[in-house]
Amino acid sequence: xxxxxxxxxxxxxxxxxxxxxxxxxxxxxxxxxxxxxxxxxxxxxxxxxxxxxxxxxxxxxxxxxxxxxxxxxxxxxxxxxxxxxxxxxxxxxxxxxxxxxxxxxxxxxxxxxxxxxxxxxxxxxxxxxxxxxxxxxxxxxxxxxxxxxxxxxxxxxxxxxxxxxxxxxxxxx
Amino acid sequence: xxxxxxxxxxxxxxxxxxxxxxxxxxxxxxxxxxxxxxxxxxxxxxxxxxxxxxxxxxxxxxxxxxxxxxxxxxxxxxxxxxxx
Numbered sequence: 496x497x498x499x500x501x502x503x504x505x506x507x508x509x510x511x512x513x514x515x516x517x518x519x520x521x522x523x524x525x526x527x528x529x530x531x532x533x534x535x536x537x538x539x540x541x542x543x544x545x546x547x548x549x550x551x552x553x554x555x556x557x558x559x560x561x562x563x564x565x566x567x568x569x570x571x572x573x574x575x576x577x578x579x580x581x582x583x584x585x586x587x588x589x590x591x592x593x594x595x596x597x598x599x600x601x602x603x604x605x606x607x608x609x610x611x612x613x614x615x616x617x618x619x620x621x622x623x624x625x626x627x628x629x630x631x632x633x634x635x636x637x638x639x640x641x642x643x644x645x646x647x648x649x650x651x652x653x654x655x656x657x658x659x660x661x662x663x664x665x666x667x668x
Numbered sequence: 669x670x671x672x673x674x675x676x677x678x679x680x681x682x683x684x685x686x687x688x689x690x691x692x693x694x695x696x697x698x699x700x701x702x703x704x705x706x707x708x709x710x711x712x713x714x715x716x717x718x719x720x721x722x723x724x725x726x727x728x729x730x731x732x733x734x735x736x737x738x739x740x741x742x743x744x745x746x747x748x749x750x751x752x
């Protein structure tokens with residue numbers, strides 16, 4: 496990862512600007528990074544402490560069950576869909592369709608990006624109540640942000656709510 | 669972005685950030701920043717202690733934070749420097 500300049504109070508750092516401009520030049524002339532800084536921050540108070548909570552992991556690593564369709568890595572605007580990753584899945588159960596990060600870490604140890612094993616350990620220790628029955632993966636390279644947020648993320652969230660998930664940990668790759 | 673949708677649906681979230689400045693623009697309600705490379709937000713392969721520490725940082729934020737927009741910088745290090 497390159498040097499990151501943090502600039503929280505307005506303006507845009509060179510790094511974000513160059514990322515945005517690079518994507519405009521190469522992919523989508525109208526692309527803008529999401530900027531919610533002027534909007535209110537939505538906030539839900541947990542209903543239960545994490546020691547009693549059913550917790551889901553949401554990765555952007557492009558993981559999918561081998562029997563499920565892979566993400567579309569050919570579309571220059573990315574793939575806004577998501578896949579269900581059942582509790583207890585192992586690296587062998589999963590394919591990866593994401594061409595924008597080094598897979599060697601997760602090939603060596605899935606817990607680097609999707610720590611399903613550690614979630615079970617946390618349950619055994621009583622640190623969390625339960626690992627959700629269905630975890631999720633998106634594919635992190637996606638410029639179709641409106642479609643991702645307004646359609647797919649909402650549908651995914653409703654699925655987690657149906658599973659009585661109490662909290663989610665989002666892990667980008 | 670996904671975090672904000674989930675919060676609207678009543679599901680509390682914590683987001684790990686590998687790219688703080690971009691995450692700040694997305695403005696998720698709870699953020700844990702880690703200085704790890706893309707592909708390994710929980711830490712290096714085989715380093716269960718570190719991976720667990722990142723998970724615990726996330727859980728602590730869920731339990732402790734009472735308002736949105738909180739960023740916690742996890743002071744956690746790889747066992748060895750990531751390969752370029």
